[in-house]
Amino acid sequence: MTLGKLQRPQTLLLVNIAQLLTLRSNAAGPRRGKELQQLGIVEQGSVLCVGGKIVSVGPTKDALRDPWIRKNRRNIVEIDCAGKVVLPGFVDSHTHPAFVGPRLVDFEKRIEGASYQQIAAAGGGIRSSLEEVRQATKSELIAKILNALRDMAAHGSTTVEAKSGYGLTVESEMRSLEAIREAADLWPGTVVPTLLGAHVVPKEFEGCSQKYVETVCSEMVPRAARRKLAQFVDVFCDKGAFTPRETEQIFEAARTHGLSLRAHMGQLSETALGPFLRLHPASFDHLDHVSDADVSQLAQHETVATLVPGANYFLGLKEYPNARRLIDAGVAVALATDYNPGTSPTVSMAMAMSLACTQMKMSPAEAISAATINGAWALRLAERKGSIEPGKDADSAVFAVKDYREIPYWFGANLCAITVLNGAIASSN
């Protein structure tokens, strides 16, 4: 993927698109139930982007007759998408890119049969990434994050949520967030930064997690907010991480400082969601374990259930989150990669979609809605992202397939040919 001169949006005309998935809809909120099936497909479609925004969408023959396009044709970069599918750029609403190296020891240990908790107890897991991040310079972190963002763009992602969470000291969490911001400035797509100071209780605070929670609430959250380094605060609420009470404390601190909320919930064990819903979190992520009562409650809220099947796949689990139960109950479901070195080292939203189809019985259309417009809702960016409609940001992915169902079908292959990020082109050839 080339990334020269990308920062400036171009005047772009995508034409002859075999299937243009606009994802347009009259739905007032995130897509639920049958709405997830509606991709708003235009055959032989076209998209005009000017100044980083989508200006018009429709059949190619109409675009070619348009007087403005005819008059300005010489200054328009035209992309022939014959035989290809164009869809909104993926919104990867859950990633952990602020790390240094892969966790190959964990990988091998797990293959030998060690559990998540056993690996953590043996000094592996999240804690083993901490030392590297604490010692890394900011420029090392920037390089790692930027590399990941470029890989993500090469796989069709144009909006990426990026969490800190591998430093877990005030200083290293702020450095991770600064690195996320500086990498984002060098990338043409859109990055949504999240403070995940409450990823795990670091060793120094073992046995006195409350003290660490106070550090998160009284130092990390206010600093991240004051310096505008984060839009969201995330908490890993689960056994072995933070309790519901601690999570509420951190959420209250985030709200006090004007930051929005999201949480890792129900990955390893069930936590009652009711007490948190009143705080209007944007998203609960994982939800492998969730009660019927909470599923009904979630269906009444705009809080998105973000499913990350890459983690289940990589951990070798037989069980996946029950997407059918959530969707059929009316919960707004999104898909994300959970890109991280321990449990989901993939940048591929197409892979997450393939797993959603084969392991969670989501249809290809549902998987696409979950990976685009509902991801945008999960980041509170649906006004700008997640569908190809006039007025929205010029984000799209061109796939070298004739039918959108091929995107999750050819698993493990990257069939994304061109990515448009805020009107700037990145292409793999």
Ligand SMILES: [Zn+2]
């Ligand atoms: Zn995660």
